[in-house]
Amino acid sequence: DADVTQTPRNRITKTGKRIMLECSQTKGHDRMYWYRQDPGLGLRLIYYSFDVKDINKGEISDGYSVSRQAQAKFSLSLESAIPNQTALYFCATSDPAGVETQYFGPGTRLLVL
Amino acid sequence: DQQVKQNSPSLSVQEGRISILNCDYTNSMFDYFLWYKKYPAEGPTFLISISSIKDKNEDGRFTVFLNKSAKHLSLHIVPSQPGDSAVYFCAATLRGTSYGKLTFGQGTILTVHP
Numbered sequence: 558d559a560d561v562t563q564t565p566r567n568r569i570t571k572t573g574k575r576i577m578l579e580c581s582q583t584k585g586h587d588r589m590y591w592y593r594q595d596p597g598l599g600l601r602l603i604y605y606s607f608d609v610k611d612i613n614k615g616e617i618s619d620g621y622s623v624s625r626q627a628q629a630k631f632s633l634s635l636e637s638a639i640p641n642q643t644a645l646y647f648c649a650t651s652d653p654a655g656v657e658t659q660y661f662g663p664g665t666r667l668l669v670l
Numbered sequence: 671d672q673q674v675k676q677n678s679p680s681l682s683v684q685e686g687r688i689s690i691l692n693c694d695y696t697n698s699m700f701d702y703f704l705w706y707k708k709y710p711a712e713g714p715t716f717l718i719s720i721s722s723i724k725d726k727n728e729d730g731r732f733t734v735f736l737n738k739s740a741k742h743l744s745l746h747i748v749p750s751q752p753g754d755s756a757v758y759f760c761a762a763t764l765r766g767t768s769y770g771k772l773t774f775g776q777g778t779i780l781t782v783h784p
Contacts, residue, residue, distance in 0.1 A: 561713070592774075597679075599759060599774040600714070615771070647713050657702055657763050659772065661713030 560584045561662035563648050569668045570638050578633045578665050580648030588651045589631040590659065591615075591623060593644040600647065606631055638669045673697045674762050676775035683782050689747040691778050693760035696741065700762040704772070705734060705745050708757040717758075718745070721765075750782045 561582045570576050580589065587608050592600040592615075602615030604623040612625055620642060624632045635642055645666050649659040675694045683689045693703075701722040706714035720727040720734045720743070727734050733746045747754055757779050761772040 597776055599674075599676075599776040600772075601774070602771060605771065649713070657704060657719065657765065657772065658716050661706075661715065663711065663713050 561648060561650055561660055563646075563662040563665050565665060566663065567666045569670065571670050572639055574638050576635045576638055576667070578646055578648075578667070580631045580633070580662055582629050582631075582648075582650045582660075582662075584650050584652070584660060585628075586650035586652045586660070587628065588653070589625070590649040590651075591621075591631065591633045592647045592649065593617070593642075594647065594664075595644050603633065603646075635667075635669075638667075640669045643667060643669045672776075673700075674760060674773050674775040676758075676760060676778050678778050679776070680779040680781070683750045683780065685752055685782055685784050686749045689745075689750045689754065689780055689782065691745040691747075691758050691760075691780065693743045693745075693775050694741060695743075695762050697762070697764075697773075698741065699764050700773075702763050702765045703734070703736060703743050704761045704763075705732075706759045706761060706774075708759065708777070714759060747780075750780075752782050752784050755780055755782045 590605045591603040648662040704719040705717040708714040
């Protein structure tokens with residue numbers, strides 16, 4: 558079984574809709590991250606969380622919100638989706654001993670029409 | 671402002687030859703660098719890393735070189751294999767203060783031909 562899972566894997570939605578992307582991990586890591594990947598831009602950090610009570614904005618947090626429901630679960634929400642949020646979204650985890658080495662989920666491909 | 675840049679979007683190499691992927695950075699405070707590899711429909715996976723106190727790190731067929739004065743790092747794959755065909759991302763961070771925040775480059779698509 559995968560250590561970091563993301564649901565859904567693919568999603569098509571319409572402009573203005575609210576959508577939630579979910580991430581679960583079985584690695585027991587405290588730290589979790591949400592990234593988006595766009596062609597030509599690499600991966601950019603949206604939000605990160607060190608534990609359930611500690612959530613921080615990344616470089617591109619506008620238009621997104623997150624919820625850390627438990628150590629193992631970290632959800633990303635688009636309150637009102639817009640077309641330029643069409644991207645590939647990745648969740649990642651790391652542990653304090655090796656924070657730089659992050660373990661990524663398989664990604665969610667989101668299309669906003 | 672792109673602090674980590676991979677200026678070659680793609681690279682094509684013959685099986686058995688050397689693949690060299692390049693990465694430049696602008697923030698001289700970065701002190702730890704990583705390479706990730708990504709196959710289609712999968713998330714990136716950690717490949718190799720290097721601390722700024724070193725100029726070379728080797729792991730099997732993969733070697734990363736760091737030139738701090740030029741703010742440049744490169745990944746060498748020798749010999750290249752078809753299974754190495756993937757997107758390669760370099761990433762950089764400032765240990766101790768960035769809490770694992772990585773800054774990624776745009777990625778380079780490597781194609782290794784049989």
